[in-house]
Amino acid sequence: MNHQYTRREVFCGNTCHDLTRFWEREISKQMHRRQSEESRLGRSALRKLREEWRQKLESKLRLRNPDEAEKRQNPS
Template sequence: MKRKPESDKHGMNSQYMRREVFCCETCDELKSFWEKEISKQTFYRELEEDRQGRSALRKLREEWKQRLEKRLRMLDNPDNEGKHANPEN
């Protein structure tokens, strides 16, 4: 089995790279290391949630959902069929 060249490893997103800890002198160092890692991941997650919150995609999905629900209500209610010849307007 061939190993990937070192240059391929650097092309990966750094937050997903495998972390190797060979040894720590004290438990405090190990605890500190993982607290920093957790803090970084929390920061990245919050950034992503913020980015998604600002995205127009969520708003567009909600608008289409409302349009489809309105159309289904119109199709389910035959009494209003004559009033609304074109449900898209």
């Protein structure tokens, strides 16, 4: 077996620590971006708007066809 594979720390030196720090920073940046995006989506009004539109459409359907709307809500 080649010695360069068995004694990695000799060739690595400070470079390994630098690479480790670099990737730790990149991971923390990515986690921060993901958390910011999740927070932004949580504050978004899109879900509320979709629910309001769904309720409006259902009420319009009930007004047009009250029998069919009841069947959809109570499929027994």
